[in-house]
């Protein structure tokens with residue numbers, strides 16, 4: 001379905017992505033996470049055929065998507081701040097979606113317009129930031145495109161609308177399984193929806209793993225400093241916080257029954273770390289080197 005081999009992308013002197021490799025053969029919802037400026041949007045643009053790699057191969061259904069209308073019709077890429085025409089109403093924007101996406105599903109579009117309370121006749125440029133994002137989500141999900149790419153689809157959405165979006169995304173995927181790639185800084189909220197996660201860091205794919213596995217990684221151990229130090233002697237630690245005689249550490253290891261038992265035997269508390277905190281520590285240069 002999607003194949004990237006040794007893909008490098010550079011702007012004149014600056015290399016943004018270097019020798020990226022990544023394959024998805026089956027329909028899946030994949031989250032894309034990385035620090036600001038790590039290259040998430042660049043990767044999405046390459047996949048959508050909006051940019052040409054400096055080196056390497058990108059294949060979508062066996063063909064390069066760049067300047068390839070035959071392939072691009074199966075890709076719906078909704079940018080973070082999609083450049084809708086200033087004269088378009090919401091209805092016009094949907095018409096644009098219908099025109100460019102041969103698998104367009106009008107029922108989904110109508111359902112989402114109602115769900116997000118979007119006024120059909122209002123100009124898109126006159127909508128609030130969150131409402132504009134909701135228009136982008138509506139087009140992205142109603143496209144039923146075999147490859148659906150949503151850049152920061154939660155941008156500007158309040159908590160209530162975000163919840164509605166997560167539900168709509170789940171329903172849309174169940175109705176029509178396909179490759180959906182979504183980037184978000186709200187990894188904690190999108191992680192229940194994602195079956196896999198790609199993390200970009202230092203121009204590379206730092207991690208590409210099933211979400212189920214990532215969720216179990218990283219946990220906090222807290223308790224008497226000496227006891228904690230003894231237990232973590234040969235372990236890799238991602239973060240340390242000292243509070244008087246207490247020490248709280250985030251472990252790199254996978255949360256397990258064995259660790260629960262070790263904690264119990266040493267009078268320590270053990271608690272799963274949030275995916276967001278785990279990833280932040282993992283991509284925080286030097287933390288691992290400094291303490292291990």
Ligand SMILES: Nc1ncnc2c1ncn2[C@@H]1O[C@H](COP(=O)(O)OP(=O)(O)OP(=O)(O)O)[C@@H](O)[C@H]1O
Nearest residue numbers: 011014016034035036037038039040041042043080
């Ligand atoms: N047109 C451009 N010319 C030169 N450099 C660019 C251009 N567009 C993006 N970049 C640079 O490419 C890098 C990656 O940008 P990109 O937008 O892909 O990151 P991102 O991970 O999506 O960031 P964010 O999370 O902040 O949205 C950044 O350093 C950015 O400054």
